Amino acid sequence: MDEVLETRIREGLEANRTRTAPPPEAVPVPPIPVARYTSAEFFELERSRVWQRSWIFAAHESDLPSPGDHRTFERTGAPIVLVRGEDGAVRAFYNSCRHRGAPVVREACGTSKRLTCQYHSWSYGLDGELRAVPDERSFSGLDTDSLGLVPVRCETWQGWIFVNEDPLAETLEDYLGPLCEQMAEVNGPSLRRIGSQVHRVGANWKAVVDAFLEVYHIRTVHPDNAALLYDDSTVTVAMLPKGHSRLTVGVRPEMLGIMDPSPAAENPSVGSLLRETSTSFGVFPNIVAPLDNGAFPWMCMWPVDARTTELELQWFAPDWGDGDTPEENTLRMTLFETVMAQDTANMAAIQHSVESRGAQPFQIGWHERLIHHFHRAIDLAIGESEIPEGAAVSAALDSYVEDA
Ligand code: FES
Ligand SMILES: [Fe+2]
Numbered sequence: 001m002d003e004v005l006e007t008r009i010r011e012g013l014e015a016n017r018t019r020t021a022p023p024p025e026a027v028p029v030p031p032i033p034v035a036r037y038t039s040a041e042f043f044e045l046e047r048s049r050v051w052q053r054s055w056i057f058a059a060h061e062s063d064l065p066s067p068g069d070h071r072t073f074e075r076t077g078a079p080i081v082l083v084r085g086e087d088g089a090v091r092a093f094y095n096s097c098r099h100r101g102a103p104v105v106r107e108a109c110g111t112s113k114r115l116t117c118q119y120h121s122w123s124y125g126l127d128g129e130l131r132a133v134p135d136e137r138s139f140s141g142l143d144t145d146s147l148g149l150v151p152v153r154c155e156t157w158q159g160w161i162f163v164n165e166d167p168l169a170e171t172l173e174d175y176l177g178p179l180c181e182q183m184a185e186v187n188g189p190s191l192r193r194i195g196s197q198v199h200r201v202g203a204n205w206k207a208v209v210d211a212f213l214e215v216y217h218i219r220t221v222h223p224d225n226a227a228l229l230y231d232d233s234t235v236t237v238a239m240l241p242k243g244h245s246r247l248t249v250g251v252r253p254e255m256l257g258i259m260d261p262s263p264a265a266e267n268p269s270v271g272s273l274l275r276e277t278s279t280s281f282g283v284f285p286n287i288v289a290p291l292d293n294g295a296f297p298w299m300c301m302w303p304v305d306a307r308t309t310e311l312e313l314q315w316f317a318p319d320w321g322d323g324d325t326p327e328e329n330t331l332r333m334t335l336f337e338t339v340m341a342q343d344t345a346n347m348a349a350i351q352h353s354v355e356s357r358g359a360q361p362f363q364i365g366w367h368e369r370l371i372h373h374f375h376r377a378i379d380l381a382i383g384e385s386e387i388p389e390g391a392a393v394s395a396a397l398d399s400y401v402e403d404a
Contacts, residue, residue, distance in 0.1 A: 001182055005404055006273045012236030013250045013277065022366050029372050030394035031361035034354040036375065037204040041388050043306040049382040050285050051076040055155070055162040055175045057287055057300060058082060060314070062159070062193055063109070064090055068126060071109035073163065075302045080152050080163055081105045083115065085126040092154035092163045093128050098147040115149070124149050158188025160298075176283070177241050178404045183281055186291050187269040191316040194295060194325050195333055199311040199340060202348035205286065205303040206375065208311055211343055212280070212288040212299060213370040215249050221342050225335070229255050230278055237370050239401045243284030243377025245370045248277045261294030265326040267318035282370065284377050294318070295329040297336060307351050311344065372397055 015023065036042055058073040059082055070083040072095055081095040081104065095103045102119035114131060116123040123132045128149035136142065153164040155172035157180065162172050173180055201208055211217070215232040234250035256276065260266070270293035273279060280290035286301045295317035302310040313336070317329045353359060364372050375393045384392065 001185060001271055001273055002404070005182070006271070009236055009248050009273060009277075009279075013234040013248060016236055016367075017231065017234045017250065025400075026366040027396070029364040029366060029369050030396050031363055032372065032375055032393055033361050033391050034359045035388065035391040036378075036393075037207055037351065037354045038306065038359075039388055039391060040306055042391055043204075043303070045382045045386060045388075046303070046378065047077060049386070050378055051165075051303075052078070053164070053166040053169065053381065054285055055164045055169065055172050056285075057160055057283070057298070058092070058154075058163045059090075059161045060159055060191075060193055060316070061090070061156060061161065061189065062191075063161075066111065068111045068113055069109070070105055070112070070115065072103075072105055072107075075300075076165070078152075078165060079103060081115070081149075082154065082161065082163070083126050083128075087127075090154060090156060090161055091126075091128060092152040093149035094152060096150065097122055098130060098149070099133075104149065158184065158186075159191065160188055175242060177244065179240065179244055179281055179283060182246065182404070183289070183291060185270050185274065186267060186296075186316075190267075190269070190319050192319050194315045194317045194329050196315065197297075197313045197333065197337065197340070199313075199344050200304075201309045201311055201344050202307060203309060203351035204307055204354075205301045205309040206378070207347055207350055207354075208301045208309045208344075209282075209286060209288070209374060210371045211347065213245065213247065213282060213374060214368040215247070216365065216368055221346070222339055225339055225342075228252070229259070235367055237367075238404070239370060239373040239397065241401055241403065243282075243374055243381075245282035245284075245373060246279065247282070247370060248273070248279045250277055259294070261318075261328060262326065264320055265294055265318065265328050267293045282374065284374070285381075295332045297333075307355075311340070313340070369397060369400070373401070 056076055064084040067084050067086045073080045079095040080092055082092050084090050095105055097104050097117040099122045102117050104115040104117045114123045121134050125131050130144045130147045157172050215235050218226040218232050230249045231252050236248045238246045274291050275293050280288055282288050288299045290296055297313040297315050300312045315333050320326050379387055379392050
């Protein structure tokens with residue numbers, strides 16, 4: 001991480017630890033209307049304006065190591081298939097045959113030389129081009145050159161593969177902006193996936209994201225783990241462009257080093273700030289990644305419906321060379337499950353509460369402002385004029401968005 005930025009963050013940690021009142025720059029954070037968590041109309045707007053127009057994390061390079069490897073991705077509601085071509089590039093297509101719409105890939109993942117539809121066996125190259133039509137003589141005027149699979153924008157940053165259904169979207173790097181530089185030190189291409197955990201939560205996806213954009217709750221929800229390790233009073237955050245964010249919280253001095261990975265499981269390219277603090281990045285719309293010099297989860301919140309979310313933790317670890325995953329990586333995953341169980345336990349109850357007639361707007365502290373920032377980015381992605389009556393969040397914090 002840039003030295004100037006790191007110094008600024010460290011100063012922020014100390015200033016927050018010692019302050020006895022809101023910091024001088026703090027302003028009241030406007031409340032969050034709860035209709036955002038319950039409205040079917042709002043959910044549909046998110047579907048078409050956020051999920052179909054943002055860069056969405058779909059897979060890691062290591063999920064498709066060789067030409068012909070493919071996997072389907074349906075988290076945003078559209079049937080998408082990712083394929084690694086003969087040229088080594090990963091491409092994405094709608095998993096929909098140009099004959100009569102059947103999926104060309106049915107299994108979640110696999111390897112093949114061609115993608116062959118199981119309905120009437122039209123078959124496509126790994127580049128999406130239509131290669132063979134059985135009984136082609138029965139089609140009159142079929143222009144096979146123009147009947148390739150329909151592409152979906154697909155770009156990779158540091159080994160993480162993202163898709164975007166908007167053909168006119170900016171590049172992934174432009175979208176990620178300062179995150180590219182700030183997250184680069186984990187050296188994504190050197191990481192290996194060590195496992196995934198999925199939790200089905202009975203709450204709107206935004207309520208799940210909210211829970212990972214603040215550490216205000218750790219003393220009450222995680223008294224026996226995170227709160228022992230981190231001093232939440234230090235929390236220092238940045239509202240980055242396009243709804244992205246960064247949150248840093250200091251490790252309690254007496255706990256420094258306690259979570260250090262062994263040399264075999266550690267990431268040498270990670271700098272001192274990520275070693276001495278917990279620094280997590282929010283990648284709009286649905287990822288929170290607490291980067292680390294050991295194994296860390298890439299937390300993805302996938303909406304199922306307006307009141308159901310799948311919280312998926314995809315775990316990555318520094319390449320350990322030959323042999324099995326170091327045991328400490330597996331141990332981290334297991335320990336983190338305790339934290340996840342504590343986090344998810346009250347989410348369905350919050351959903352129940354916001355759906356009641358007595359539901360009131362959420363009051364947000366300055367130290368929780370990333371939540372407001374995330375919700376504001378959703379409104380901007382949907383379009384302010386399109387937000388249902390009474391459901392919008394305020395623009396009052398827009399001037400607090402930082403470039404880095
Ligand atoms: S729908 Fe694919 S071959 Fe007919
Ligand atoms: Fe938590």
